[in-house]
Amino acid sequence: MSDDGESGESLKERIETWMTGQMPIIQMHGGNSVVRKADPESGEVVIELGGSCAGCGISNITADNIKSDLIMDFDEVTDVQVKVPSSGDHGSSTVEGGRGGELQYGNESPNHF
Numbered sequence: 001m002s003d004d005g006e007s008g009e010s011l012k013e014r015i016e017t018w019m020t021g022q023m024p025i026i027q028m029h030g031g032n033s034v035v036r037k038a039d040p041e042s043g044e045v046v047i048e049l050g051g052s053c054a055g056c057g058i059s060n061i062t063a064d065n066i067k068s069d070l071i072m073d074f075d076e077v078t079d080v081q082v083k084v085p086s087s088g089d090h091g092s093s094t095v096e097g098g099r100g101g102e103l104q105y106g107n108e109s110p111n112h113f
Contacts, residue, residue, distance in 0.1 A: 011076060012038035015045060022069060026053065026062065036083075043078030045070055054085045 009017070015035050019026075026033055030052035037046040047066055053059050063082035070080050 010038070011040045011045075011074070015047075015070065015074070015077075018070070018073065019047070019066075022073075023062070023066065029053075029056070031056070038077075040076045043076055045077050045080045047080065047082045049082060049084045059084050 012035050015038050019033050019035065023033065026049065031049055032051045032053075034048045034050070035045070036048050037044060039045075047070075049059060049062065053062065056062075063084070066082050067080040070077050
């Protein structure tokens, strides 16, 4: 679907836009998301979920959907990590669609579900 970003947007910006359009359920359920890393050269993407995603019983399903969809929708994406913080705290920069920039995943077990 996406290639080299003809619009001039970085991969990170394109993934943030994608998250807004494809994952509105995150925000609808009180969660939020942040694109921490999007490296078009290595294909690595790191997404952090926060808010009510922490401790949510279906956050593993959300994470799996994000992983598979990003790999399918962005040619340059080959590896996706979705991290969930150890608490429900979230930053003040969260914006419409569940994307933002203030979350920092917990260090206890950042990949827990």
